[in-house]
Amino acid sequence: MTYTLTDLQHGKAEVRIVKVDRGSDDHVLHDLNVTTQLRGDFETAYTEGDNAHVHATDTQKNTVYALAREHGVTSPEDFLLTLAAHWRTQPWVSGTSLSAEQFSWLRLPTNGHSFVRSGQETRTALVETDGDATTVSAGLTDLVVLKSTGSEFHGFPRDRYTTLAETDDRILATSVTATWQYAGTPSSSGGGYDAAYDAARAAMLDAFAGTHSLALQQTIHAMGSAALDAVPEIARIHIQCPNKHHFLVDLAPFGLDNPGEVFFAADRPYGLIQATVAREAG
Numbered sequence: 001m002t003y004t005l006t007d008l009q010h011g012k013a014e015v016r017i018v019k020v021d022r023g024s025d026d027h028v029l030h031d032l033n034v035t036t037q038l039r040g041d042f043e044t045a046y047t048e049g050d051n052a053h054v055h056a057t058d059t060q061k062n063t064v065y066a067l068a069r070e071h072g073v074t075s076p077e078d079f080l081l082t083l084a085a086h087w088r089t090q091p092w093v094s095g096t097s098l099s100a101e102q103f104s105w106l107r108l109p110t111n112g113h114s115f116v117r118s119g120q121e122t123r124t125a126l127v128e129t130d131g132d133a134t135t136v137s138a139g140l141t142d143l144v145v146l147k148s149t150g151s152e153f154h155g156f157p158r159d160r161y162t163t164l165a166e167t168d169d170r171i172l173a174t175s176v177t178a179t180w181q182y183a184g185t186p187s188s189s190g191g192g193y194d195a196a197y198d199a200a201r202a203a204m205l206d207a208f209a210g211t212h213s214l215a216l217q218q219t220i221h222a223m224g225s226a227a228l229d230a231v232p233e234i235a236r237i238h239i240q241c242p243n244k245h246h247f248l249v250d251l252a253p254f255g256l257d258n259p260g261e262v263f264f265a266a267d268r269p270y271g272l273i274q275a276t277v278a279r280e281a282g
Ligand SMILES: O=c1[nH]c(=O)c2[nH]c(=O)[nH]c2[nH]1
Pocket: 153, 164, 214, 215, 216, 217, 243, 271, 273
């Protein structure tokens, strides 16, 4: 019996790299978790155990560290593009999928070389190549936000299984995961990928806070639209949000009222709402 073998890729997952820029007394940290995946003419390794074409995953890990030293690390997107350019020159490689998580650090005021981890969220980047074609995506995960009013949910259909009460004032809380694709390179004079990330993140937070929400769905649409408004190079954005339910605790058995002050923060199950917002073609 023969079977078809497809989707071959190999690489090193979660290469943790911390690059210190020592160009001035104010050091800069780039803290990344990089995953490499190469595609290409690697079939005989699977079918015959012939490794003649296999770029060892250990070599790929070393390449990440060496190119960080040779080319430096600026934005995660630019670093992944540097790696992609390297593997484009290597034999038997026809494409790559290179991803990174970036953890951010803030310099402490005491001196230029002490830091505190900042931001609970993780920045993400993905560079994919296929021959000469390159796509760059970016995003974030674990951006936890909450608003203590300015959120309603009503008007949904009721059937024999519906128990949820309608509400015109609830807590809205979520942990945003967003991924967006760039149609063009954000201009380096405008700050490049870093500034584009900051602008998209700020726009999404502003939309979360500023939208009087009638549904998390509406808030997601507003956040996606705000990111597209803020960064012209973003072609489309996918946003996924768990609805982190906060249930008002019934304090009546204790002779107490509860005018929207004491909540039970449930962790599961949770609603899971997602959508892609894209620019219209043409
Ligand atoms: O914003 C919401 N969207 C829903 O689809 C939903 N469903 C639900 O039970 N609560 C909520 N809240």
